Amino acid sequence: MRLAVYLPLVLPALFALLAGPLSARLDPRHATWLLTGAAVALAGCSTLALGLLAAAAAVRIPLVASLGHWSLSVLGPDNPPGLAVALLAGILLGVAALTVSGFVIRRYRALAGAYREARCLPGRGQTVVVQDEAADAYALPGRPGRIVVTAGMLAALDEPGRAALLAHERAHLAGFHYLFTTAARLAATASPLLRPAARAVEYTVERWADERAAKVVGDRRLVAHTIGRAALAAKANRPRRAIPAALGAVFSGAHVRAHARPGPVPRRVAALLAPPPPRRLVLLAAVLALVALAGICALEAANDLQDLLSLASAHHYH
Amino acid sequence: MPHADPRPSPRRGAGELEAAVLSVLWQAGRALSPGEVQQALTGQADAPAPELSYSTVVTILSRLHAKKALDRRRDGRAFRYAPVADEAGLAARRLAAMLDKEPDRQAVLSRFVADLSESDEALLRRVLADDGAQAS
Numbered sequence: 204m205r206l207a208v209y210l211p212l213v214l215p216a217l218f219a220l221l222a223g224p225l226s227a228r229l230d231p232r233h234a235t236w237l238l239t240g241a242a243v244a245l246a247g248c249s250t251l252a253l254g255l256l257a258a259a260a261a262v263r264i265p266l267v268a269s270l271g272h273w274s275l276s277v278l279g280p281d282n283p284p285g286l287a288v289a290l291l292a293g294i295l296l297g298v299a300a301l302t303v304s305g306f307v308i309r310r311y312r313a314l315a316g317a318y319r320e321a322r323c324l325p326g327r328g329q330t331v332v333v334q335d336e337a338a339d340a341y342a343l344p345g346r347p348g349r350i351v352v353t354a355g356m357l358a359a360l361d362e363p364g365r366a367a368l369l370a371h372e373r374a375h376l377a378g379f380h381y382l383f384t385t386a387a388r389l390a391a392t393a394s395p396l397l398r399p400a401a402r403a404v405e406y407t408v409e410r411w412a413d414e415r416a417a418k419v420v421g422d423r424r425l426v427a428h429t430i431g432r433a434a435l436a437a438k439a440n441r442p443r444r445a446i447p448a449a450l451g452a453v454f455s456g457a458h459v460r461a462h463a464r465p466g467p468v469p470r471r472v473a474a475l476l477a478p479p480p481p482r483r484l485v486l487l488a489a490v491l492a493l494v495a496l497a498g499i500c501a502l503e504a505a506n507d508l509q510d511l512l513s514l515a516s517a518h519h520y521h
Numbered sequence: 522m523p524h525a526d527p528r529p530s531p532r533r534g535a536g537e538l539e540a541a542v543l544s545v546l547w548q549a550g551r552a553l554s555p556g557e558v559q560q561a562l563t564g565q566a567d568a569p570a571p572e573l574s575y576s577t578v579v580t581i582l583s584r585l586h587a588k589k590a591l592d593r594r595r596d597g598r599a600f601r602y603a604p605v606a607d608e609a610g611l612a613a614r615r616l617a618a619m620l621d622k623e624p625d626r627q628a629v630l631s632r633f634v635a636d637l638s639e640s641d642e643a644l645l646r647r648v649l650a651d652d653g654a655q656a657s
Contacts, residue, residue, distance in 0.1 A: 313625040340633040356633075368633055375631040384628065405628075412631070424652070431649045434634040438642060466641040468634055469648055476652050 208255055208504035211248035214497045215396040218245055221490065226403035227470070229487070230480050231410035237490055238407060239383045239390075242400040244494045246390035248501040253296045255504050260289025262512065274518035278511065299393050306392040310385055314344065321345025329376075330369060332357065338436035340368055348376035359436035364429040367420045374415035380408040406467050413471055414479070427475035434468045538573075542581050543590065543604060552594065552601035555579045 218241060226234050261267055268275050321343045324331045335353040343349045350372040357365060375381075384405050391401035413430065417423040465473075474480070545561045546553060553561070559578045582602050585591040593600040637645065 309625045310629070313629045317629045342631040344629055344631075371633060372631065380631060381629050388628065408631070427652070428649060430634060431645050434637050434645060435642065437634050438637045465644050466635065466638055468637055469641050469644045472645060472648050476648065 207500040207507065208252050210500040211245070211252040211497045211504075214493060214500075215245045215249055215394050215400075218242070218490070218493055219396055219399040221493075222400040222403040225486060225490065226407045226410075227474070228480065228483060229407075230482055231407045231414055233482070233487065234407040235380075235383050235404060235411055237487060238400055238404045239387045241490050241494045242387050242390035242397050242404070245497050246394040246397055248497040249394045249396075250296070250299060251501045252504060253292045253299070255501075255508050256289055256292035257296055259508055259511075260286060260293070262515075268515075271512070271516070273512060273515035275515075277515040277518045303389065303393050306389060310388070314381070314385075317343050318345045321347070321349045324349050324351070329373075338433060338439070340372065340433070342372040342375040344376070344379075344381045350376070356433060356436065359432060360429060363420060363422075363425055364432065367416050367422075367426045367429040368433065370416035370419035371412045371426070374412035374419075375408070378408075378411065378415075380412065383408055406470070409467060409471055410474060413475055417475065423475045423479070427472045430468060430475070431472050538577075538581055539585055539590075542578070542585065546591070546602060546604045552592075552596075552603040554596065554599050554601050555582055556599075558582065558602070 222238055225238060229237065262271060262273055263275065263278050265275060268278060322345060324343070329347065330350045330352060333351060333353050336355040337353055338355040338359045340350070340352045340356045343351060350369065352365075352368070356368070360368060384401070387397075387401040387404035391397040413426055414423075417426045420426065541562060542558060545558055549557075549561070555575060555578045559573060559575050562573050562578070582591065582593075582600075586593050586602065590605065591602045592605045593602045
């Protein structure tokens with residue numbers, strides 16, 4: 204119950220620092236799996252650690268101790284964690300439970316809505332073209348998922364560009380990319396230190412679809428220029444979106460980063476114009492080691508608590 | 522979905538009134554004044570919305586115009602309204618309207634391109650121009 208229980212709470216912060224560089228340097232498919240898996244594992248470990256801290260204090264409440272048949276003299280009021288730490292852990296755990304359930308409900312509704320829309324869109328084909336002069340295109344998860352492209356977007360692109368766009372959106376649907384982003388967001392809701400990791404996953408799934416589209420059309424530069432053209436066309440006739448986006452930025456503090464760091468679209472284009480990302484086993488191994496450390500620490504802390512309780516239980520009967 | 526029954530139940534949400542107004546305009550096939558829309562909605566024996574006032578019709582029309590579902594042009598002292606989109610277009614508009622409202626909705630759709638900030642636009646143009654110069 205010493206360092207081991209606190210380490211899983213701190214490691215997400217370290218991982219969050221790595222998430223940005225990892226998303227830029229790793230092969231996007233590997234990065235997506237790694238970042239999502241690590242975020243979920245770290246969120247699980249840190250939640251377990253919070254639970255252990257709160258439980259270690261809860262068993263020292265005389266009523267709880269007598270119910271569990273634990274000896275209070277073994278558990279001791281002065282054993283770490285202190286009451287203040289345990290109380291804080293309990294509060295954090297409660298807040299996390301509330302925000303996670305809120306997130307699950309909202310995301311479930313959003314996904315159910317998307318499935319419904321995918322079913323209701325006209326026609327039977329995968330791609331739906333809508334008569335809208337604003338340039339826009341998106342993949343709608345569903346069973347089957349649909350791709351919505353506006354006439355404005357089709358007009359902004361040439362024939363190879365349209366093929367690249369469709370390949371990109373098909374890659375999203377075929378790879379179930381919304382599951383990765385949802386899992387990463389869930390982890391970041393449980394453990395807010397992981398928010399940069401969730402943003403990184405939202406970026407790496409785009410990169411994953413970009414690279415997949417590049418494979419399908421056989422030309423990375425074409426995909427890069429298509430993304431650029433589409434983004435400029437979307438911006439040209441969608442100025443009204445700037446207002447909610449700016450509001451969102453103020454509330455999330457993103458306006459600070461917006462100036463410090465280029466947004467996802469220029470980064471995607473630049474990544475496609477650069478040589479394809481190599482496989483970096485060292486980076487992969489470093490992240491896996493971090494996750495393993497968090498897991499070992501959380502299990503160790505759980506073991507400590509269990510040992511303490513067995514000891515207290517043994518003494519209770521003597 | 523825009524296949525709403527043009528004769529909704531007495532208690533209706535704003536969405537159903539909008540759908541009823543839109544279906545009148547689709548059927549008309551030409552631009553209508555608010556008075557003509559009200560006439561169409563309230564005039565017939567099995568009128569979809571017999572109690573609808575002129576000012577409510579104007580409100581609904583201007584709301585639909587604000588949502589870019591209707592085009593309007595000035596005709597004397599009033600406006601005449603016509604639908605801008607077919608049904609698929611309206612479905613997309615509704616999606617877009619929901620996207621603007623709900624961040625989680627936005628999150629489950631995979632947009633091809635995220636919105637560009639001003640600095641991103643400048644950067645993007647520079648990156649593309651640099652690449653174009655290198656290629657040629």
